[in-house]
Amino acid sequence: MIDAYPHKDTIKELFEADDPLSQGLSSRGFVIAEKSFANYPFTPMSVSSQLMCEYYSDNENLAWSVIRGGKSNVVRTFMKNGYNIYLNVGKISNSASLHETLLNMLSQTILTSVVKLSHFVQYLEPIDIVQFIRDRNSGGSNFVYAHFFQVHDNAVTDERGKIVTHEFEMVLDDNRSHFMKSIKDFSQKFLALIDEIRLRDKSAVVLVNSDHGLPVFIGNDFSRKDFLFMKNARHGELIQLWFKTAICAIKKVKDGGMSDIWKYRQKNFVGVFVPVDSDNLKNSVKASEFANPISNINLFRVLFSHLGIKNLPKISDEVFVSTLAAKKGGHAEFKLIKAPYIRDSLYKNGNKNKK
Numbered sequence: 001m002i003d004a005y006p007h008k009d010t011i012k013e014l015f016e017a018d019d020p021l022s023q024g025l026s027s028r029g030f031v032i033a034e035k036s037f038a039n040y041p042f043t044p045m046s047v048s049s050q051l052m053c054e055y056y057s058d059n060e061n062l063a064w065s066v067i068r069g070g071k072s073n074v075v076r077t078f079m080k081n082g083y084n085i086y087l088n089v090g091k092i093s094n095s096a097s098l099h100e101t102l103l104n105m106l107s108q109t110i111l112t113s114v115v116k117l118s119h120f121v122q123y124l125e126p127i128d129i130v131q132f133i134r135d136r137n138s139g140g141s142n143f144v145y146a147h148f149f150q151v152h153d154n155a156v157t158d159e160r161g162k163i164v165t166h167e168f169e170m171v172l173d174d175n176r177s178h179f180m181k182s183i184k185d186f187s188q189k190f191l192a193l194i195d196e197i198r199l200r201d202k203s204a205v206v207l208v209n210s211d212h213g214l215p216v217f218i219g220n221d222f223s224r225k226d227f228l229f230m231k232n233a234r235h236g237e238l239i240q241l242w243f244k245t246a247i248c249a250i251k252k253v254k255d256g257g258m259s260d261i262w263k264y265r266q267k268n269f270v271g272v273f274v275p276v277d278s279d280n281l282k283n284s285v286k287a288s289e290f291a292n293p294i295s296n297i298n299l300f301r302v303l304f305s306h307l308g309i310k311n312l313p314k315i316s317d318e319v320f321v322s323t324l325a326a327k328k329g330g331h332a333e334f335k336l337i338k339a340p341y342i343r344d345s346l347y348k349n350g351n352k353n354k355k
């Protein structure tokens with residue numbers, strides 16, 4: 001899971017560049033989903049619902065801690081089939097501890113991004129997973145989940161996870177090059193991890209995806225006045241502006257218009273590698289599922305059925321938007337609204353690329 005990694009269309013439109021991750025993975029035999037999207041705009045909901053393979057219902061008020069109560073279909077399924085489970089290289093013994101670990105990890109991220117403590121944070125690095133793979137010599141089946149935040153935070157890190165450069169975590173007009181730098185830097189390190197996996201385990205199935213796309217302040221949703229304001233705005237003010245704009249943009253899309261803020265946010269990254277020699281798994285995955293629009297909720301459903309370890313039929317791909325971040329008892333609460341009009345607008349207008 002590469003937090004906030006954008007869809008290649010977004011990289012093309014915002015940075016006028018090719019996505020180094022899509023290219024690198026394609027050349028290594030991955031199938032890259034052309035029309036992938038996230039079901040939720042925020043990490044905790046997106047990650048936990050993906051691991052549950054279930055939606056949170058609409059009009060539900062969610063606290064961040066909702067993931068604690070979630071039951072992970074993914075973890076239970078792998079466990080039932082005899083897999084060892086590793087989350088960010090720590091072995092866990094049951095799905096309750098998965099949710100505890102996930103909660104801690106996510107609250108730390110949220111805390112650091114809100115309080116701006118990220119200069120003190122040690123990031124999980126692809127090299128950590130490489131090391132983990134090298135150190136493990138037992139066989140058996142393993143499910144390894146790793147969650148990286150460098151791209152989300154626009155941080156370029158060294159191999160120990162220390163920040164080398166760090167710009168503002170929202171894409172603005174004048175920091176585009178910094179974002180491209182962090183995307184390139186991270187992709188390079190990530191592809192080295194993929195090479196290690198392929199070297200060590202030819203039968204490994206690898207799913208690479210992001211919980212949502214880039215948080216941006218560029219595009220048709222923002223006025224000239226917004227841009228001037230953003231230059232000197234503080235972090236909290238920017239978050240407020242993002243929410244205000246996002247709400248206006250929902251209305252705009254509902255009325256048949258288009259919105260960059262939602263497009264860039266919901267269009268995410270999905271790439272999958274399945275070994276070619278396992279009954280043409282790759283071809284069937286490519287042909288049947290990943291060529292069509294697909295969202296995070298269905299990724300493990302599709303993989304499980306291809307692996308033959310659980311029959312979870314695909315469900316409808318939906319987008320839920322949250323319009324409210326109120327504080328209640330110290331928790332941020334989100335009101336979720338099912339937004340088919342946002343979902344349908346994501347790939348409707350095709351590529352606007354001039355190049």
Ligand SMILES: [Zn+2]
Nearest residue numbers: 003004043211
């Ligand atoms: Zn995220």
